[in-house]
Amino acid sequence: MKILKFGGTSVGSIASIKALMSILESELPQGNPIVVLSAFSGVTNQLIDIAEKARQEQDYSAELKSIENRHFDVVRALLPAAAQNPVFSKLTIYFNQLEDILQSVSVLKELSPQTRDLILSFGERCSTFTISHLARQHFKDVLAVDGSEYIKTDAAFGNARVNTALSDLLIQNFYNLHQASLLFVTGFIASTDDGRITTLGRGGSDYTAAIWGSALAASEIQIWTDVDGMLTADPRIVEKAFPLKELSYTEAMELSYFGAKVVYPPTMTPAFLKKIPIVIKNTFNPAFEGTYIRPDTQPSDLPIKGISSINDVTILNLSGSGMVGKSGFSGRLFSLLSREQINVILITQSSSEHSITFAVKPDDAVNALQMINKEFELELQTNKLEYPSLESNLSVIAIVGENMRHTPGMSARLFNALGRNGVNVRAIAQGSSEYNISVILSKEDLSKAVNAVHDAFFSQLKKTLHVFCLGTGNIGKTLFSQLHSQMPYLAQHNDLEVKVMGISNSRKMHLSMEGIDLSSWEETLETYSEKADLQHFVKRMRAMNLPNCVFVDNTASAEPVQFYEQVLKSSISVVTCNKIGNSGDYSQYQAFKKAARTAGVDFYYETNVGAGLPIIRTLRDLMLSGDKISRIEAILSGTISYIFNNFRGDRKFHDVVREAQEKGYTEPDPRDDLNGKDFMRKMLILARDAGHPMESSDVSIENMLPAACMAATTVAEFYTSLEANASYFENLKSQAEAAGKVLRYIGKLEHGKVEITLQSVDESHPFYMMSGSDNIISFTTNRYSQRPMVVKGPGAGAEVTAAGVFADIINIGKR
Numbered sequence: 001m002k003i004l005k006f007g008g009t010s011v012g013s014i015a016s017i018k019a020l021m022s023i024l025e026s027e028l029p030q031g032n033p034i035v036v037l038s039a040f041s042g043v044t045n046q047l048i049d050i051a052e053k054a055r056q057e058q059d060y061s062a063e064l065k066s067i068e069n070r071h072f073d074v075v076r077a078l079l080p081a082a083a084q085n086p087v088f089s090k091l092t093i094y095f096n097q098l099e100d101i102l103q104s105v106s107v108l109k110e111l112s113p114q115t116r117d118l119i120l121s122f123g124e125r126c127s128t129f130t131i132s133h134l135a136r137q138h139f140k141d142v143l144a145v146d147g148s149e150y151i152k153t154d155a156a157f158g159n160a161r162v163n164t165a166l167s168d169l170l171i172q173n174f175y176n177l178h179q180a181s182l183l184f185v186t187g188f189i190a191s192t193d194d195g196r197i198t199t200l201g202r203g204g205s206d207y208t209a210a211i212w213g214s215a216l217a218a219s220e221i222q223i224w225t226d227v228d229g230m231l232t233a234d235p236r237i238v239e240k241a242f243p244l245k246e247l248s249y250t251e252a253m254e255l256s257y258f259g260a261k262v263v264y265p266p267t268m269t270p271a272f273l274k275k276i277p278i279v280i281k282n283t284f285n286p287a288f289e290g291t292y293i294r295p296d297t298q299p300s301d302l303p304i305k306g307i308s309s310i311n312d313v314t315i316l317n318l319s320g321s322g323m324v325g326k327s328g329f330s331g332r333l334f335s336l337l338s339r340e341q342i343n344v345i346l347i348t349q350s351s352s353e354h355s356i357t358f359a360v361k362p363d364d365a366v367n368a369l370q371m372i373n374k375e376f377e378l379e380l381q382t383n384k385l386e387y388p389s390l391e392s393n394l395s396v397i398a399i400v401g402e403n404m405r406h407t408p409g410m411s412a413r414l415f416n417a418l419g420r421n422g423v424n425v426r427a428i429a430q431g432s433s434e435y436n437i438s439v440i441l442s443k444e445d446l447s448k449a450v451n452a453v454h455d456a457f458f459s460q461l462k463k464t465l466h467v468f469c470l471g472t473g474n475i476g477k478t479l480f481s482q483l484h485s486q487m488p489y490l491a492q493h494n495d496l497e498v499k500v501m502g503i504s505n506s507r508k509m510h511l512s513m514e515g516i517d518l519s520s521w522e523e524t525l526e527t528y529s530e531k532a533d534l535q536h537f538v539k540r541m542r543a544m545n546l547p548n549c550v551f552v553d554n555t556a557s558a559e560p561v562q563f564y565e566q567v568l569k570s571s572i573s574v575v576t577c578n579k580i581g582n583s584g585d586y587s588q589y590q591a592f593k594k595a596a597r598t599a600g601v602d603f604y605y606e607t608n609v610g611a612g613l614p615i616i617r618t619l620r621d622l623m624l625s626g627d628k629i630s631r632i633e634a635i636l637s638g639t640i641s642y643i644f645n646n647f648r649g650d651r652k653f654h655d656v657v658r659e660a661q662e663k664g665y666t667e668p669d670p671r672d673d674l675n676g677k678d679f680m681r682k683m684l685i686l687a688r689d690a691g692h693p694m695e696s697s698d699v700s701i702e703n704m705l706p707a708a709c710m711a712a713t714t715v716a717e718f719y720t721s722l723e724a725n726a727s728y729f730e731n732l733k734s735q736a737e738a739a740g741k742v743l744r745y746i747g748k749l750e751h752g753k754v755e756i757t758l759q760s761v762d763e764s765h766p767f768y769m770m771s772g773s774d775n776i777i778s779f780t781t782n783r784y785s786q787r788p789m790v791v792k793g794p795g796a797g798a799e800v801t802a803a804g805v806f807a808d809i810i811n812i813g814k815r
């Protein structure tokens with residue numbers, strides 16, 4: 001025999017009652033279950049409210065009427081007219097009785113816990129009566145049972161303690177007489193020996209189901225609700241939370257301790273003791289298998305079963321020399337708290353025994369503090385103890401699961417996820433059962449922390465990167481289109497989801513908690529945006545406090561650079577193709593690195609040199625493995641490379657420059673390429689990464705342009721001057737050609753010196769063969785001493801650059 005318990009949301013509406021009936025219909029062929037019902041959703045709370053209003057002599061009639069109407073409406077909708085009247089009459093009797101009781105509360109201006117329980121009992125009685133009547137339309141031999149007659153309790157109204165032996169007997173006797181009927185039992189309510197109504201406290205209908213199940217040795221207890229089972233985390237916090245197939249009793253208890261909402265496992269203890277399996281099922285999705293809670297679970301692949309959290313706690317910290325080695329101390333402390341009925345959520349003690357930290361509900365904190373001050377007055381006055389301090393606005397998160405037991409690396413994974421996201425851990429507790437590790441953190445970090453930890457443990461789910469992008473030009477635009485087209489691939493092959501949460505260019509910006517749809521980012525930016533304000537952008541990004549964040553700079557502006565350090569310090573990784581940051585003052589370059597290291601986040605800038613070519617990464621790997629760089633020789637201007645490779649035949653120099661610009665190889669201002677500045681920045685960044693603390697003034701650059709071109713004050717003027725100096729460039733070319741050589745602008749780092757020179761090289765030179773916007777770099781090192789390591793390929797252009805930025809972002813996601 002099974003117990004099927006339907007909670008408030010499963011009995012609150014016409015649709016849910018229909019669903020309930022069809023669930024019963026498919027269940028009945030396997031034998032009659034016992035159905036336990038809650039009050040219609042929301043009714044218990046309404047009754048509490050109405051009772052309170054009555055006590056204060058306020059008008060409650062409308063609210064009472066609305067409860068009545070809900071029951072009547074259901075009857076009207078689901079019963080044929082001819083069958084309605086007897087139900088209406090009985091319901092009217094219930095509501096008249098309730099009205100009478102409320103009247104007396106009003107007259108006496110007194111609402112005792114006993115009266116309150118009596119008032120609340122109408123919720124379950126009306127719902128069970130109504131639904132059992134509706135069931136008569138579908139099933140034979142239906143019986144409505146007032147469960148309060150069969151569960152006997154003490155007189156602790158509001159949260160009564162059950163007399164199990166007596167209740168078991170009453171239930172068994174009743175069932176023996178009526179097992180042929182389809183029984184509908186009121187949940188939540190019970191009675192004292194002398195017949196006064198009591199209630200069973202939080203999760204009371206679950207408790208009723210467990211008591212009946214245990215008394216009758218049910219084969220299964222089904223808890224029908226409005227979600228697909230117990231989830232891995234609170235779905236209001238973690239969008240990706242998913243239903244668990246199976247939990248052990250212990251896991252269910254641990255998860256619920258910190259607030260799993262669908263079932264309140266402590267009430268299921270009678271079922272646990274008899275090893276009866278419990279299933280959480282969704283009334284609105286009955287085909288879904290739901291969550292099984294049972295004693296012997298199958299081995300699971302999940303490293304943890306879930307993350308539970310308590311939104312608001314306060315911690316008290318007690319410390320002092322008086323505690324060391326005093327065995328009675330914590331005994332006194334905790335019996336004091338228990339005497340005061342203060343529930344201790346979590347305790348940690350330093351191994352020096354010098355301090356104890358414990359967490360309580362904020363409502364209990366001041367009381368706890370005062371009680372401690374009183375109890376330990378002597379120790380406090382003699383300085384053996386320090387006056388305890390309170391810390392509020394904190395939350396607790398706990399990871400729970402039996403697989404954590406004896407598995408090294410679990411706590412590392414937890415703290416790594418928290419650390420990388422800049423979540424400061426205030427206190428830690430691990431039960432010696434190893435089923436649960438709990439940490440206390442700031443309340444404002446709760447959502448970020450739970451999401452980051454969920455991502456870290458449930459790696460079979462997509463991990464989400466939250467990306468904030470500056471710049472919607474050549475590179476920015478291309479990055480968005482690459483991200484957009486690669487989304488499905490990333491999801492499938494990298495278990496990664498990249499969500500763009502903010503976009504800004506120099507005119508407009510837009511940030512969104514939902515993320516920006518990359519198929520229409522341009523319209524979104526036009527329609528919803530505000531005026532660009534970088535300071536504000538960064539502030540908002542930080543305030544969103546999301547896990548796994550990346551700040552991407554695709555501008556050529558000095559302004560974003562001012563924010564890198566503060567962004568890194570707030571545990572947000574930075575990816576930049578903008579070279580201004582790393583080629584500024586050396587102290588600034590160092591500060592970025594230090595900020596990233598300290599915060600444990602990434603600062604990636606692969607595209608600063610050679611666009612998407614793996615140059616920065618290669619150099620870093622060489623350095624990390626202890627190699628020494630003796631020489632770097634390189635062509636690192638894609639623009640100049642393109643110009644020399646295409647300045648052939650009767651083509652004009654300035655036309656080729658314009659073509660390079662049109663192809664997206666040049667900087668936004670092409671003068672930055674031709675005057676060597678862009679090349680200088682790249683050589684400087686390489687030299688710094690190779691361990692030389694250099695400034696830009698240390699780089700010597702041979703001008704490739706005549707003085708008149710260098711002096712041009714606008715881009716238009718620049719092109720005019722290139723045209724005017726056409727013969728200068730023709731000369732350079734023909735001289736080289738006459739000698740069987742080609743022109744190459746080459747950078748070199750050797751003996752701590754960096755120079756960039758214009759050279760004519762013949763075919764014996766390794767840099768002779770180049771095409772398109774090719775870059776080439778050769779590293780001569782201790783290990784690559786005879787023949788250098790060479791990286792070569794297209795070193796400019798929107799596609800290859802955006803791809804490099806993309807790869808940096810993904811690499812952050814992979815860590």
Ligand SMILES: NC(=O)c1ccc[n+]([C@@H]2O[C@H](COP(=O)([O-])OP(=O)(O)OC[C@H]3O[C@@H](n4cnc5c(N)ncnc54)[C@H](O)[C@@H]3O)[C@@H](O)[C@H]2O)c1
Nearest residue numbers: 471472473474475505506555556557559578668796797801
């Ligand atoms: N083109 C290449 O092959 C290549 C290769 C490697 C690196 N880069 C680098 O890429 C960067 C972008 O180049 P691009 O060609 O896309 O430039 P672009 O001029 O096309 O676009 C720059 C974007 O930055 C925005 N912007 C400027 N200042 C801003 C600010 N303060 N806040 C927010 N947005 C701002 C502009 O509105 C524009 O959308 C440059 O730093 C360049 O050095 C380019």
Ligand SMILES: N[C@@H](CCO)C(=O)O
Nearest residue numbers: 637638639666667796
């Ligand atoms: N303008 C740059 C882009 C790549 O950094 C170049 O021409 O090399």
Ligand code: NA
Nearest residue numbers: 606609611613
């Ligand atoms: Na690169």
